[in-house]
């Protein structure tokens with residue numbers, strides 16, 4: 001990252017910096033369904049996330065990505081196995097995490113600025129808090145909209161507000177559930193850069209759920225692919241991919257193209273069209289798949 | 290593949306926050322003078338018809354006093370110093386009963402709406418009590434509290450308690466779970482969670498409940514003053530009927546309508562402000 005983009009974020013680092021490791025230990029989650037039965041959503045998830053690592057979680061819709069993230073943040077609990085942060089079990093609504101939800105979840109009666117301020121850690125001095133919020137609003141490009149209510153901004157702007165609220169927490173573990181899903185292509189690239197800038201300035205552990213393979217390849221140190229193998233019910237980790245090279249990465253590199261192909265195969269997307277004997281180049285999928 | 294529309298502001302930028310830009314012609318029904326004049330049309334027609342019917346003797350004044358007679362009854366009451374006394378005592382009863390009833394309604398509504406245990410313990414009992422018609426309380430209240438102010442105010446308390454309780458309890462139960470979860474995830478719980486999410490979320494409904502309760506308080510006032518009162522608008526109503534002063538009966542009805550509507554409008558203004566502020 002260029003220093004010009006890192007410098008303005010340095011103000012966020014006044015709060016002591018911390019990044020915690022997250023460990024999923026043989027974790028499973030089943031939801032009760034009608035008739036006293038239960039439906040296995042996640043099973044045998046075994047994963048160690050390093051402090052400061054950016055981990056992308058890929059997987060088909062409904063496979064349990066959000067559920068895994070919620071369990072990491074203490075918003076949900078596993079039915080088997082365990083999850084620890086920094087070696088200690090996750091509490092209910094664990095204070096070491098900040099969550100960027102899949103939906104913006106903003107308080108309708110509060111301005112954009114006041115919604116972001118909700119993310120500030122408890123006990124932040126007023127002046128410091130105001131400075132952090134002001135900085136974040138600028139970074140997510142909503143300075144003009146600071147006093148607007150959520151109903152007065154677009155869905156994409158609401159999602160950026162929600163991202164800023166999570167960043168305001170300066171958490172030890174940042175849990176982001178498809179944070180760029182509602183953004184247009186250009187804004188998405190900007191917000192991805194913003195996330196990397198913030199991460200560079202204040203390295204925290206990031207668990208990022210996405211359905212965009214390219215996004216995962218650009219942002220993550222490591223990618224896990226959740227899915228079901230067609231055997232036992234529930235999703236487990238199908239693939240783990242360590243992404244080579246330092247960020248920012250060259251989107252056109254052959255190495256990434258190869259990884260992209262493997263991940264898309266894993267998602268069940270027939271990239272090469274070989275099964276149908278279609279020519280290779282025509283079927284490279286683009287988001288949304 | 291791009292979703293440009295999703296990230297464009299759905300409303301104009303702040304510079305043009307209240308846009309004159311696309312001139313949506315203001316329709317007649319949005320104009321203030323039209324709203325006022327439109328609302329006055331039916332009362333004026335009724336008044337005129339009433340005047341014509343009674344002045345021309347189509348209906349005898351023993352059945353329908355003329356507007357002039359009602360007006361004179363008002364002047365008479367004012368001159369004897371009774372008018373303000375009656376209005377004041379009735380308003381006082383309503384306000385005291387409403388204040389206590391609404392406060393209790395807020396309290397119990399909050400307990401039932403926020404706590405599962407409170408819900409289990411209180412909902413069946415309060416639901417059964419609510420089903421009792423207001424007038425059924427009157428003999429008991431008079432027996433226990435005699436004919437003083439307490440029995441009347443207690444009845445009004447009962448009347449204004451239930452609308453607030455019902456609305457607040459149900460509104461709190463239906464606060465967006467996702468918002469509450471998000472707030473909890475950001476470390477809010479207990480009273481801070483209540484003050485930050487639950488309370489603001491139910492303010493518009495709560496004020497609508499207060500509005501209902503105030504209307505109910507006026508209804509219960511008349512019931513309370515029907516028996517054993519020596520002052521007040523409800524007393525004016527029964528007393529004048531018993532003494533055959535139909536002009537005063539009409540006056541009492543009109544006064545109840547006007548004062549009830551006025552107090553309702555006051556809360557209505559408050560309600561509109563709250564809806565703007567809290568949604």
Ligand SMILES: Nc1ncnc2c1ncn2[C@@H]1O[C@H](COP(=O)(O)OP(=O)(O)O)[C@@H](O)[C@H]1O
Nearest residue numbers: 031032041059060061062063064065066067068
């Ligand atoms: N609270 C819940 N109760 C019952 N089922 C749930 C609950 N939360 C999630 N599920 C189920 O778990 C599965 C995975 O959901 P989710 O984690 O949201 O998927 P993803 O985020 O990968 O799209 C879905 O089939 C969903 O229906």
Ligand SMILES: [Mg+2]
Nearest residue numbers: 065066102177
């Ligand atoms: Mg999801």
